Amino acid sequence: MVASRSARERKARAEAGPLASVKIDVDGSQQFIYKIGCTECVAKAPAKWSAYRAGEDNGYMAAMDRWTFHLTQKHPGAEAPCLAYLDAAQQRLHERREGSLDS
Ligand SMILES: [Zn+2]
Numbered sequence: 001m002v003a004s005r006s007a008r009e010r011k012a013r014a015e016a017g018p019l020a021s022v023k024i025d026v027d028g029s030q031q032f033i034y035k036i037g038c039t040e041c042v043a044k045a046p047a048k049w050s051a052y053r054a055g056e057d058n059g060y061m062a063a064m065d066r067w068t069f070h071l072t073q074k075h076p077g078a079e080a081p082c083l084a085y086l087d088a089a090q091q092r093l094h095e096r097r098e099g100s101l102d103s
Contacts, residue, residue, distance in 0.1 A: 008032060012060065016067055017080025034063035038070060049074075065089040 012022045025033040036051035051066040
């Protein structure tokens with residue numbers, strides 16, 4: 001059974017930690033699009049930061065990886081459950097870069 005959008009949002013919010021604002025959209029082909037924004041960067045700057053990238057993979061894993069990198073780079077003291085997977089996120093980033101070199 002596919003988890004509902006609100007259940008997915010709750011899970012993603014829990015993983016992303018207190019600085020994140022998580023919203024899930026559904027695109028035309030019924031794919032879930034994860035939009036993770038940074039509440040602290042929204043408060044500081046008019047150009048708010050978001051893990052969403054138009055035209056890129058915005059599935060759970062890709063969006064959460066980008067969010068994890070944002071946290072480690074911009075908010076080094078922040079706490080979030082997703083930071084536990086930083087090593088895995090870096091590995092995936094590495095693999096994506098390797099993959100894009102081949103194509
Ligand atoms: Zn931020």
